Amino acid sequence: MKNFILKIKNIIIGHLYNLFNINNKLYTSRYNYCKDCIYKEKILGINYCSLCGCPLKDKLRVEDERCLNGKW
Numbered sequence: 670m671k672n673f674i675l676k677i678k679n680i681i682i683g684h685l686y687n688l689f690n691i692n693n694k695l696y697t698s699r700y701n702y703c704k705d706c707i708y709k710e711k712i713l714g715i716n717y718c719s720l721c722g723c724p725l726k727d728k729l730r731v732e733d734e735r736c737l738n739g740k741w
């Protein structure tokens with residue numbers, strides 16, 4: 670339950686960060702790993718991580734998010 674609440678919190682934070690262009694450098698540095706990753710999928714023009722199901726434009730901006738494949 671705790672993990673679920675943390676996930677919801679990070680989804681909301683990531684969405685707001687993306688909306689207001691917060692943590693752009695963090696996003697770019699992490700995206701360098703994601704861009705060629707086999708788990709990156711594009712659905713309706715949005716890049717997702719198929720391991721966790723998160724939209725990358727949001728996930729990569731949140732400091733305490735982690736790559737489940739250990740890339741970053």
Ligand code: SF4
Nearest residue numbers: 703706718736738740
């Ligand atoms: S978060 Fe990790 S597993 Fe997911 S697409 Fe990025 S590098 Fe790949």
